[in-house]
Amino acid sequence: MGDLPSINDLLGDTQSSHKSTRPAPAVSPEASLHVASEATEEQFEKKMQKVAVKEKETETQRKAATLGYPHIDLSAFPISHEALKQISQEDATRLGVVCFFVNQEEIRLGALDPTTEEMHTFLKNMETRTYTKGVLYMISPSSLSRVLDLYKTLPHIKPISKNVEIASSDLEKVQADIRDFQGLQKSIEQVNTSDLVTFLLGAGLKLEASDVHVEPEVENAVIRLRLDGMLHDAATISKEAYHKLVSRIKLLSSLKLNISNKPQDGRFSINMSSGDVDVRVSSMPTVYGEGIVMRLLVQNREGLTLDSLGFRGEAYQLLMSEISRPNGMIITTGPTGSGKTTTLYAIMQLLNKPDVKVITLEDPVEYKMPGINQSQIDHSRDYTFAKGLKSILRQDPDIAMVGEIRDLETADTAIQAALTGHLILSTLHTNSAAGAIPRFLAMGVKPFLLAPALNAVIGQRLVRRLSDTAKVETLLTPEQQTKVDEIIASLPSKVQALVKEKKQKFYTAPEYTESGELGYKGRVGIYEIFTMNDDIEQSILSDKISEYDIERLAREQGMLTMAQDGVLKALDGITSIEEVFRVTEK
Template sequence: QTLLESGDLDGDCYLAAMARDTGVTPIRLQRVEVGDDLVDLLPENLAKYYNVVPVAKVGKVLTVAVSDPFDIVKLDDIAMVTSCVVRPVLSTDFTIGKSIAEKYNQSGRKVQDLIDGMGIADDLDMQEVTEEDDDDDFLEEGQSSPVVKLVNLIIYQAIRDKASDIHVEPFEKQVRVRYRMDGVLKEVMQPPLKMHNSLVSRVKIMCGLDIAERNKPQDGKFQLKVEGRQIDFRVSTLPMVHGEKIVLRILDSSNLALSLESLGFEQKALDDIRHAISQPYGMMLVTGPTGSGKSTTLYSSIKEVLCVEENIVTVEDPVEYQLHGVNQVPVNPKRGLTFAGALRSILRQDPDTIMIGEIRDLETIEIAIKAALTGHLVFSTLHTNDAPSTITRMIDMGVDPFLVASATQCVAAQRLARRLCNDCKRPMEQLPPPERLLALGVLEEELDQVQIFEPVGCKYCQAGYRGRFALLETMPMTEDLRRIIISGGSALDIKETAMNEGLISLRRAGLLNMFRGKTSIEELLRVTIAD
């Protein structure tokens, strides 16, 4: 190898001799054009790690240039990654390394154009957090590749923009990258289509997933240290028509507001929540769709009751944020640790307060109710549309109405609404007609005083909105409600009774915030339904 690099040994002579000894065909890489499809099939970091160059692909047979055609492990790995039958041809390490730099350079230039367009410096304060200090050589090899740079910058910009999720989506003629910001997806870039597999492979490598498996969903996680703070990522891949879609959930604890006041609740809702979590036992449920802030409300409630005199235990799938002083159990169904199984063990751990990340089945809800009725304070979440229907949902799951009525302290339905930007919002010049306002839920006596603001957009915000706040519909359990539940009342009966006792619905909470100029009529319609 030294003689080849110094020029003292002719490369063609060396290859001819090796070909005679091995029976493997030699190749002159200088004359080979590597197409975009081959670059996409074998990403640059893999090519560098294995020191191979893809030369041609005919059907399912991939021809690669290697210096050692008898390295079976290397060839098998490439076959797994590419889902091809690998045929080796012979070249030298020096020529292969030089060819990798040349063949993949065009892809690097396109990536650099994307990077320049993002307006972020290359020297990011971002590094992977691994269990061992000595990083894997495979990761080290890829750190400077264009794909790694692009993935790092996509993640960095998402964190800078306070995005909650990153979507990488393949289509027939393009790849789309979108961020979910303030609950709404926004397209941020379109990388070259041929880079899609490389992007997915890089993310899979970061979270230890099988890069050769492209036909089954996979889930993983990884950590990054960005500008001195540790950020967790949850990764999900899903096979689509044109390749794998990948979604990254960003869990940045520095963005977590762990106080009930900071969540923007109405005073009644805040009082109802505080009354429920101050009880010595019973169950409080927070309901709503995915991404409605349920976990944040539960974490804030835990923070409020946290003290050294009590044993607080959570069971979550996964543990989204780590809380100091709280015993947190991650569910792992693959290893036999389910919500129900974890709860049984927790009840033998002398708990005072238990938080269950999500109630998904009858077994879990039965154990939760048993805990609430035997002197424990229980917090959990359900997926229902409003507070009253949560009661009937538990009964439909198979729980006795008497147990539901006895164990439940409070039910809160929650949504997150985007907050209008204070720097650019403006009053609507033409208000909707009165009949439409009445249909929205505006009272007749409020029509004359209605003022509604609308989004504009400025340099400080995202299309007229900046941040989000919580809308909450709280239903504390009363004796009248318990009687309705035990007697088999419907969700409508429960809601009518709760409304008579002062329940503020999600729509009404949204209207009150719209009147104050906190949100828009479009946002009200997006996150709430009519009463």
């Protein structure tokens, strides 16, 4: 102990170098006692607060046990942003409930009072939205307070560049202010030029537009929205406002401001409480300036089911049976914009389970799906569908989705995968389901491989849904009635009998009502689906095959055509005959 330096030894240099420094004033014993007592009191208060919180937690635990609910202390529980985002901050505060865990199978909620009917309804809605099983826990006020504080860590603003950003709160305010489509021109006249992008995005999201078009003309520019597949003129802006709007959109999407004579593509994202929105931007030079299109991709795909898409009856049962098979190939057909990829997303939503590996190959990836491995084609790096599919198969998937089969190499790889224990989902550009088989054979696919690989083929179109409040009963024109009678007469006998049992009623709607409401709101699919049977297999294996032959065999099997499905949906008041004929007549 004698070898250790004293405190004076350690401070010797300091003391010697500050010999002229005046000694520090002495602190009175009373002041020391006062400081010590304040520190002790503060420590005591903190300790008592912890004791009170612990007692409240114990009380909550006892109450939960009495009521038959599990209890959890969230004071130090790690909660991911993914779990937190399942419930908006407003709902969490209002209802006293938070989500603290979510995966593909289960969602766990903590509530101050899990016994209320409102809470059980909320839980059921969460189960429906997330396709999971819900479990309700009881939590203490301190647990709720701690989780509510975590909402501050969520990103509410998506920075796009150094000088430009869009606040989700501004978008939500615009959505709340917009009442109907016809009021857009009046509203846009009151918007500052700097807020024009926010206004257009908010309007597009409120009206559920898929695209916002900015089209320059000689003296002004026209804003158009694509609603349910149809373009509508929404407003006109000055050329000055147009130039500022284009510059801001290009900044947001990281396009080059100094290039206006070449097409450019960009994108940006916005984080909103209702779900993220991806915005794909395309610019193209025209004689009056750059034409801009913003595609709005809302990432929240809740409620996406085969039933909500319009599958029903025997078509629904057939498809459910085919997607439950472990291998084979399911193909959706139709032109661009007919909902083929959405159908495949709905199928994957059903098949996405923890014990199944699903991989997709898309061009581009439009919607992100939790639990699914999604890969995007990149032609600039020679990453094509054919090469990507070969890579996918080395990843040991159970299910693979290929965005489109365009060539023989992709088709052959997909068929080989379907024959070796994988379920393959893909699309083809043909006018009907029956046209898929001749298209495969025209690519050079061997008939003896195609026949056993193919499970089902779906043909589809999208028709606009009639608004329940705007639709009115209508009489068909003689020409329309003749076509409808022919289609009904061609229905399978069982379906035909059901149709003839009830009075024929058809409905229509104006594009806009007097109050400014849209006559059509949303879209629904009309479908035809056939599965493989011996007759169709033999037809494929024969030397002579045509789209007409395949359709005839499929209809003998009981297949409803798209036109037939459309007429049945029109009879049910879902859509109008004009819509059915618009999308099905060649």
